[in-house]
Amino acid sequence: MKVLSRICPTLMLALFTCVAFAQTHVGMTVKFPADIDDHLYCYHDYPYTGKPLQGAVKSITLESEDQKAVYSFDKAGRLTGLSDYSSGKEMIYKHYKYDKQGRPVKKEYMDNGYKCSAILIPDEFGNPLERRYKEGGYKETTIFSYDFAKRQVTAKPTEGNNAQGWTYYFDEKGRVTRREKPGKNLSKLVTTYAYNDQDQLVKQTDHFVKDGYYSYEEETTVQTISYDERGFISRKDKVTSWSAQDKDKDGKLKSEVRKGDKKSFVLYSDYELDGHGNAVKNTINHNGKKPETVVRSIIYY
Numbered sequence: 209m210k211v212l213s214r215i216c217p218t219l220m221l222a223l224f225t226c227v228a229f230a231q232t233h234v235g236m237t238v239k240f241p242a243d244i245d246d247h248l249y250c251y252h253d254y255p256y257t258g259k260p261l262q263g264a265v266k267s268i269t270l271e272s273e274d275q276k277a278v279y280s281f282d283k284a285g286r287l288t289g290l291s292d293y294s295s296g297k298e299m300i301y302k303h304y305k306y307d308k309q310g311r312p313v314k315k316e317y318m319d320n321g322y323k324c325s326a327i328l329i330p331d332e333f334g335n336p337l338e339r340r341y342k343e344g345g346y347k348e349t350t351i352f353s354y355d356f357a358k359r360q361v362t363a364k365p366t367e368g369n370n371a372q373g374w375t376y377y378f379d380e381k382g383r384v385t386r387r388e389k390p391g392k393n394l395s396k397l398v399t400t401y402a403y404n405d406q407d408q409l410v411k412q413t414d415h416f417v418k419d420g421y422y423s424y425e426e427e428t429t430v431q432t433i434s435y436d437e438r439g440f441i442s443r444k445d446k447v448t449s450w451s452a453q454d455k456d457k458d459g460k461l462k463s464e465v466r467k468g469d470k471k472s473f474v475l476y477s478d479y480e481l482d483g484h485g486n487a488v489k490n491t492i493n494h495n496g497k498k499p500e501t502v503v504r505s506i507i508y509y
Contacts, residue, residue: 235356236382237333257476258408258433258441261285263484264509272502283509284310310334339363383407394419408435424461425452436479440487444474482506 261268261281268279274296280289292300305314311334316325324343328336339350349366350373359380364373377386388398395418402411411432418425427450434443449469453461472495480489486506493499 235331235333235335235354238335238354238361238376238378238384239382240376240384257479257487257490258435259439259487262486265486266507266509268507269505270502271505272500282306286310312336381407391418393421404435406435406439408439409433410435421455421459423452423454426450438479440479440490441476443476446472484508 264283265281265285267281270277270279274294276293278289278291278293279287282288286304286306288304290300290302291298300319301317303314303316304312307313307330309332311328311330313328313330314325315328317323324341326342327340329338329340330336335354336352338352341348341350350363351366353362353364354360359378361376361378362373363376372390374387374389376384378384383403384401386398386400388396390396395416398415400413400415401409404410411430413431414429416425416427427448429446429448431444431446433441436442447469448471450467452466453464455461474495475493476490477493478489478491479487482488484506486504488504488506489501491499491501
């Protein structure tokens with residue numbers, strides 16, 4: 209069984225604005241389908257189902273074999289904590305704090321002793337203007353700038369990592385449809401997102417290019433997500449393909465091209481619902497192997 213907290217698969221995050229733009233353009237809350245804070249934000253998608261929770265949920269405990277994860281929520285439905293256990297030992301925790309307006313202002317993360325945290329300074333829409341990240345003795349500040357007219361957000365560190373950050377593009381509903389980041393050695397990361405009419409993520413494409421001194425490499429991963437008539441995830445398919453070419457001493461590409469690909473899928477079925485319409489049990493099947501059963505114990509306020 210995979211670590212339960214990771215199943216926020218493709219999933220998602222919250223973000224930012226520049227005051228100058230907020231004063232001159234109509235703002236909105238930007239909805240991110242990936243984790244801009246790395247381990248510090250979880251798209252609380254309602255563990256393994258893809259469907260929003262119904263009712264005033266206080267906590268959800270997921271169990272499968274020797275794995276257990278506990279999600280905690282406040283009365284407003286906001287995720288406040290996640291603890292991940294293996295063989296009875298807490299291996300991962302995530303804590304979230306909000307201000308009086310319900311905007312996220314602090315996130316903490318621990319994975320097997322590794323700890324980090326981030327303080328967020330939000331605008332009136334809950335989009336962070338600034339993120340102050342801390343990991344042991346290391347500190348980093350990221351400034352978020354918004355152009356609502358162009359539907360564009362930039363997140364740029366003030367120091368470290370050669371000050372390279374992400375640029376995000378969002379649609380009229382505030383949903384991020386593309387993000388990109390330049391890297392070292394002329395590399396580049398680009399991710400695109402597609403949604404259905406119910407605002408569910410149905411496709412994510414990750415494209416990586418590395419144009420180095422000795423070789424040129426490309427890798428593309430496409431993940432598609434299907435849902436049943438009730439809105440629960442029914443299937444995920446993933447295809448990864450890559451190619452690489454070496455360069456000669458003059459930096460020109462050699463004729464030989466190395467290629468490869470890998471395919472995988474996950475099936476979600478047999479959802480059992482409680483009186484509120486939340487899934488308390490379902491089956492997960494990885495690549496046609498032995499099905500695994502996930503059981504959720506849900507406590508309501």
